Amino acid sequence: MALSVAACGKAGDGGKGGGDGRTIGLLLPENKTTRYETFDRPLITKKIQALCPDCEVKYNNADQDTQNQKKQFDALITQGVKVIILDPVDYKATRSWVNRAAKQGVKVIAYDRLAEGEISAYVSYDNEKIGRLQGEALVKALGDRAADSNVVMINGSPTDANAPFFKKGAHSVLDKQVKKVVYEQDIPDWSSDEANKKMSAAIDALGKDGFQGVYSANDGMAGGIITALRQQGIKVPVGGQDSELAGLQRVLRGDQAFTIYKQIQPQADTTAEIAVRLLKGRQIDALAPARVDSLSGEVKGIPAKLYDARVVTKDNIAATILKDKVYRASQLCTGDTKAACAAAGIK
DSSP: OHHHHHHHHHHHBOOSOOTTTTEEEEEEOOSSSTHIIIIIHHHHHHHHHHHOTTOEEEEEEOTTOHHHHHHHHHHHHHTTOOEEEEOOSSGGGHHHHHHHHHHTTOEEEEESSOOSSSOSEEEEEOHHHHHHHHHHHHHHHHGGGGGGOEEEEEEOOTTSTTHHHHHHHHHHHHHHHSSEEEEEEEOGGGOHHHHHHHHHHHHHHHOTTSOSEEEESSHHHHHHHHHHHHHTTOOOOBOOOSOOHHHHHHHHHTSSOOEEEOOHHHHHHHHHHHHHHHHTTOOOTTTOOEEEOOTTSSSOOEEEEEEOOEEEOTTTHIIIIITTTSSOHHHHSOGGGHHHHHHTTOO
16 A cells, blocks of 8 residues: 555646546545555556546645635646645635636536535445444444443544535434433534543543443544543443544554444545546546435435445454455554454454
């Protein structure tokens, strides 16, 4: 994967190009979550170049700054780029940008997170279902104690269009199958540090025995949460999402109960193919057979492709993450994770 990143990085950084019908813009939201730079960017770039060898990808990362992303988006329009893949920092803020682009004949594909405005396609996952999977996995981790367990919920960023779906899906399970959600916070920018602080606040408010499990919307925040729990000598099931390397290692060591595995390559490949087809004026119906509405309800029937995800525990890491070559055993089984890998039969 490191070689893949290196191979794709130069082409993905832009250079010459513009309104010549060969350039596709790629705007990703942040680099705190390791997936974007490690997987999404190189995979999308590689697929675009395979489908259209003469095409160029103009890439920028917003570093979790909405105004920075707006400038990047506006610059692509000024340069004459006719297709933009957009993973928004703040989905509500994109409405005016995307509508202005549409008036100029620019096609915008919402990638991973739904954006507001007249977008041409949306490629992501069934995010409410992912929330349900998280809730169900936490209930399973609680076992026979679930019905009598209090749960803390640490949700994702309010500006991320996916976060409300994760929350809704998780609540649909937890509200019925645990005793009570006793503390709940949304975390701006998916900040691990802020998740750590909120978990510490929850411990102060509830006491060490006031909860029996923690829902974390992603792996990055789970890391901060688990640190806060460990500092207080608390051991309860904590879930996550994204199958980040550090999260998978925590799962193997038993520090984290589970994560959610979303196959990024199919999502990236489909998005790249839609972008090339739109650039060439071709139909995308076969690639985006579903229809969704924007969260505001202003835009109806957006062509979409929504992928499924899977719960990953230490019992099926080999059959999922290693089988799909997301990471190698040599990457997972380092440092204090070596013994856990051996116990799990991972070599």
